Amino acid sequence: MSKSVTDVICPFCGTLCDDLEVIVSDDGKKIEDIYNACAIGAEKFMHAQAADRVKKPRMQQPDGTYKEVSYDEAVDYTAKMFHKARKPLMYGWSSTSCEAQSIGHEIAEKAGAIVDNTATVCHGTTLIAVQDVGIPSCTLGEIKNRADRIIFWGCNPCHAHPRHQSRYSIFPRGYFTNKGHKNRKMIVVDPRDSDTAKMADYHFKLEQGRDYELLSALRVALRNEPLPETVAGIPREKIIEVAEVLKSGRFGIIFFGMGVTQTLSKNHNIDNAIMLTKDLNEFTKFSIMAMRGHYNVTGSGQVLGWQFGFPYAVDLSRGFARYNPGETTSNDLLRRDEVDAIFVLGSDPGAHFPISSVRKIAKLPSVCVDPHITPTSEISKLHVPVAFVGVEVGGNCYRMDNVPIEARKVVDPPEGMLTDVEFLDRVNKRLDQLMGGKK
Amino acid sequence: METVTLTIKNQPTLYLEADTITPDNFSGKKASEIAALHAYEGRDQVTLGKYFEVSGEGGATAEDTRIVVKGNVSRVKYIGMKMTAGEILIEDNPDMYTGAWMHGGKLTVKGNVDAFAGIGMKGGEFVIEGNAGNYLGAAYRGDWRGMQGGVIRVKGKAGSDIGYFMNGGTIIVHGNTDVHVGTHMEGGKIIIKGNAPSKVGGQMVGGEIYVYGGIDVMMPGFKYAQDEELEVDGEKGNFSLFHGDTGERHPKRKGQIVYGKLYLRN
Numbered sequence A: 001m002s003k004s005v006t007d008v009i010c011p012f013c014g015t016l017c018d019d020l021e022v023i024v025s026d027d028g029k030k031i032e033d034i035y036n037a038c039a040i041g042a043e044k045f046m047h048a049q050a051a052d053r054v055k056k057p058r059m060q061q062p063d064g065t066y067k068e069v070s071y072d073e074a075v076d077y078t079a080k081m082f083h084k085a086r087k088p089l090m091y092g093w094s095s096t097s098c099e100a101q102s103i104g105h106e107i108a109e110k111a112g113a114i115v116d117n118t119a120t121v122c123h124g125t126t127l128i129a130v131q132d133v134g135i136p137s138c139t140l141g142e143i144k145n146r147a148d149r150i151i152f153w154g155c156n157p158c159h160a161h162p163r164h165q166s167r168y169s170i171f172p173r174g175y176f177t178n179k180g181h182k183n184r185k186m187i188v189v190d191p192r193d194s195d196t197a198k199m200a201d202y203h204f205k206l207e208q209g210r211d212y213e214l215l216s217a218l219r220v221a222l223r224n225e226p227l228p229e230t231v232a233g234i235p236r237e238k239i240i241e242v243a244e245v246l247k248s249g250r251f252g253i254i255f256f257g258m259g260v261t262q263t264l265s266k267n268h269n270i271d272n273a274i275m276l277t278k279d280l281n282e283f284t285k286f287s288i289m290a291m292r293g294h295y296n297v298t299g300s301g302q303v304l305g306w307q308f309g310f311p312y313a314v315d316l317s318r319g320f321a322r323y324n325p326g327e328t329t330s331n332d333l334l335r336r337d338e339v340d341a342i343f344v345l346g347s348d349p350g351a352h353f354p355i356s357s358v359r360k361i362a363k364l365p366s367v368c369v370d371p372h373i374t375p376t377s378e379i380s381k382l383h384v385p386v387a388f389v390g391v392e393v394g395g396n397c398y399r400m401d402n403v404p405i406e407a408r409k410v411v412d413p414p415e416g417m418l419t420d421v422e423f424l425d426r427v428n429k430r431l432d433q434l435m436g437g438k439k
Numbered sequence B: 001m002e003t004v005t006l007t008i009k010n011q012p013t014l015y016l017e018a019d020t021i022t023p024d025n026f027s028g029k030k031a032s033e034i035a036a037l038h039a040y041e042g043r044d045q046v047t048l049g050k051y052f053e054v055s056g057e058g059g060a061t062a063e064d065t066r067i068v069v070k071g072n073v074s075r076v077k078y079i080g081m082k083m084t085a086g087e088i089l090i091e092d093n094p095d096m097y098t099g100a101w102m103h104g105g106k107l108t109v110k111g112n113v114d115a116f117a118g119i120g121m122k123g124g125e126f127v128i129e130g131n132a133g134n135y136l137g138a139a140y141r142g143d144w145r146g147m148q149g150g151v152i153r154v155k156g157k158a159g160s161d162i163g164y165f166m167n168g169g170t171i172i173v174h175g176n177t178d179v180h181v182g183t184h185m186e187g188g189k190i191i192i193k194g195n196a197p198s199k200v201g202g203q204m205v206g207g208e209i210y211v212y213g214g215i216d217v218m219m220p221g222f223k224y225a226q227d228e229e230l231e232v233d234g235e236k237g238n239f240s241l242f243h244g245d246t247g248e249r250h251p252k253r254k255g256q257i258v259y260g261k262l263y264l265r266n
């Protein structure tokens, strides 16, 4: 006999689907089947079941091999690393719960660390723009029920957020959108012919790196000012036509992704997109939302925000919070040799950072907390396996629209395995002992 | 005028945050007192004397104090931060935030400066004989008040995002710049004697930008107004005036819309 767990949260992407059904064996130890999840979401659950999973912390030996150590030794090593370092970097935080993030920040305050999350390589630029000019946003529920003008700018949800369109943005029949996608006009801005672009009513196949100009051109068109013949390779008439389509809707939304946050102009692109949204509100209701990647990167920004006032790249080395992307962001710190230890939890910089930064990580004292063996765990001095958040332990997470959702536990973790929260809690206590109550 | 000479003797392993290196902090102090001033390396509070050989003494006031910084200071941040008077001469290449939030006095760098030099500057004269990095004379993160006064002159080239949210003062770059010049500019003047690739004056509300060389791709929101003969930085020249950014909000004066001005040298 098996049992079914319903309303399970998918801990993979920022869509944070909350309607999964997981079939679990009777003893509550094995996942047998998953319903409603997309392929990448289902894979995440299945991965937790892998037979070759690492169950004990592993310490790198001088010859590059790994030796199993106890959790006590791992806690001690990590706390001592923080105690000794003068400016450690604590990176990741996007694939864990808000509870774990909060304990991590306590350690950071004591250690004078820099806390940075994966926004640093994806939507950090968005956060800069939001700080500069604010953001008119909404929830995914409002989009499902109201939105009839949908822009996907520099993002490809067909692959990166597979259920986004079916649950919220294009297909669902909502309260005021009872004809589903027939109610909606879809505009995609992408230099590539992505699968999302193929579905669009309008596809602006712009020249690479000219998003800023095209956003400006739409704003110029809204003000009925003259435009050059083409902007970013798009003819003037098309720009004016789309500006009219946007104005004529009842509720519009701009979704944007890394195709526009990490290409030329970066934060300025988002700044201008937010200002376009603001301008469109002169004519109709318009909102804008970042397509956040990791399932709880938004939560990391939230927790850092309410604890220190800044959403990523928070430098606590001098005992108060400072933030300046370009200086306190992980890659800049690593590139410039500004940090003397690195702690990674809930991300894989070994796979996502430029190779020059990865080389720097390999040289520093380093701890990687991750359920999987990853490129980062393979270059870290210590790898600490933990339970999967959202599969083997619950916790709070924030969806891409800043709605908090409680992740659920569906199966037990392997015997004796610690969770992120338990491990961090023990490191925090050990650090207290080492510091003898003072900094 | 009294001169204090700082010569670096020990390099920091991380970076040194030395915002105490200003005429304001050095005035009225003997060499030993200056050596005891605080700086930070990571979370450790240290003294300037740990890294610098200090000779000479400060004048009675900031105005009478001149500081000469010698040696490799490429790992020293915040030199001249918030200085209000006096002089600083840096002979090598300082790191970030050189002359940040400067109010007055004169700051000269013989080499290059890294990013965020002269951010939020309010007054004084800042000369960089080498190159400048990104965010020269820009606003600090989240601040809508960038540079508000004073003059920054770069003899070499400059990076991207210069004069971000600028609303007063003058930036002169003799060489080329990178993208984004005067984004969100509300006032003040930027003079680029070389080329600026693109995104010049994007979201500009007011102020003036002069480009002597070329712009590869103009922002779509600039419309030609007229040709003008002007004297800029002591030289006469013929310029085409463009009004913009027409995609941005603009105030009105006497019933007329007041635009930002982009002058291209003919």
Ligand code: SF4
Pocket: A010, A011, A012, A013, A014, A015, A016, A017, A036, A037, A038, A039, A040, A041, A042, A161, A162, A163, A164
């Ligand atoms: S769309 Fe995202 S949250 Fe939803 S099931 Fe797929 S991976 Fe999981």
